[in-house]
Amino acid sequence: MTHTVTPFSSMVMVFTGAFIGSIGAAFLKAGAGRLQMSVAALASNWRLAVGIFAYCISSVFFVYGNTRGELSVLYPIVSLGYIWTLVWSRIFFSEPFTRTKFFGVSLILVGVFFLNAASR
């Protein structure tokens, strides 16, 4: 049995990626609200562009962060992005921050941990 230690740099990378990704999701949502199916409208939808750009940046962080370290540590950190998203949803789209949503996301986080705890 090999014990691979997750480097702190990988955790920071993945954490940063998840944070940027959640901001990207908020921009995607803002852009989606103004979605119109014409080339001119899509090209001038800067919110969508920012969202997609943030998504791309976050993927680069994930690829780099995931090359070293344990998934049982890294994937739950990725899932922290869902918590940030709940916060952005409330601040920018005045969606209610309910206990049910928080409970559901917590279950997901624990689930992601267990799912990857086995795969070493």
Add this chain to the structure above:
Amino acid sequence: MSAATLTTPIDENAAKQRRSLLLVFCCTILGAAAQIFIKNGATHLAHPSLITAALGMVTNPSLFAGYSLYGCSTILLVIALKDGELSITYPVIALTYVWVAMLSYFLMHESMGLYKILGIALIVTGVAVVGKSKR
């Protein structure tokens, strides 16, 4: 007009939310396929760094396929977000992990132990709880 008067705004909103959930559900399946390609490509990067990871999106076939699928799933996500609440739609993406585990089990014959089954059950329950949460 006459058809619209038959459905209340609340029904209409519920239908839109359901459609959004269905779209993001499809998005997770594409996302899972993307992740398998990306994971495969990432582990074959000779000298992992931010630069090679970024370049690999174009030069590495596996990474390229993964990111293309990722792009398709993002388009579906945007359409889903048009009508769906962000705080409900986004956590559903966690189902991606479930598909990845199942694909790994069936295609790459990875093990499926008690922890994995527990993790899958927790994620599915969590997604259901979020999806059913009050709008």
